Amino acid sequence: MSEAPIYTEYHPRWYRAKISTYWWLGRWPYLKFTLRELSSIAVAFSVVITLFLIRAVIRGPEAYGEFQSRLRTPWAIAAAAVAFGFVLFHTVTWFNSAAQAMVVRVKGKRVPGAVVVAANYAAWLILSGVVTWFLLGG
């Protein structure tokens, strides 16, 4: 008989094929998935802008004016435009997946997915209008 097998107290590692760090560049669905995940950075960026805006308002008219002039610089506008594109991408993909994520029942009957998605878009439009009205014209 040949040599006795060697046993260890640890579980052996399974074989896993090495995946490239750039696996998500290979196919459009993978890239779309990763871009959707990266949209969260744009969400965080928007929060940071909001927090700086609040700080500027608290500090007084001069600080507010200074912050507004910073927002008017080409770099700030370019960053906001890119972030806005990503944020819209988040909104659209989030609402479109709502039909799979939420099972809504009314009187025991399942509400069709298209209605759930449409309700999300309707709520978005209404809330956007309300926020704009409060901030600019109410």
Place this chain on the structure above:
Amino acid sequence: MAQKRSAEPLLWALFSIGGTVAALLVPVHLFLFGLAIPLGWLEDPGHARLLALLRLPLARLYLFVLCSLALFHWAHRFRFTLYDGLQIKHLNEVVFAFCYGGAFLGTAAAAYLLWNVP
């Protein structure tokens, strides 16, 4: 023996609620203050109006919820983007601390600012 409770269900719930809040409300805020007002498409509401709005308790609560939930949504999604995209799951503790620590710091900053509105 008592089983250790996982924080994952809570983190997934914050991700989900934060994602909905972000989808509904973040675009209009970014559009107004990042594009429409700086580019002159819409008139600047002015410091006095924004301060008056900030003095409303409901507006402060709204801003706190918006900022906090949106940040926790970012934290959870970005955590898994780093795990899957860059394949750095072995740096789990660092990624976890960076993402949720960032969300906690942002939430604390929002609370501090909104509490100190004159």
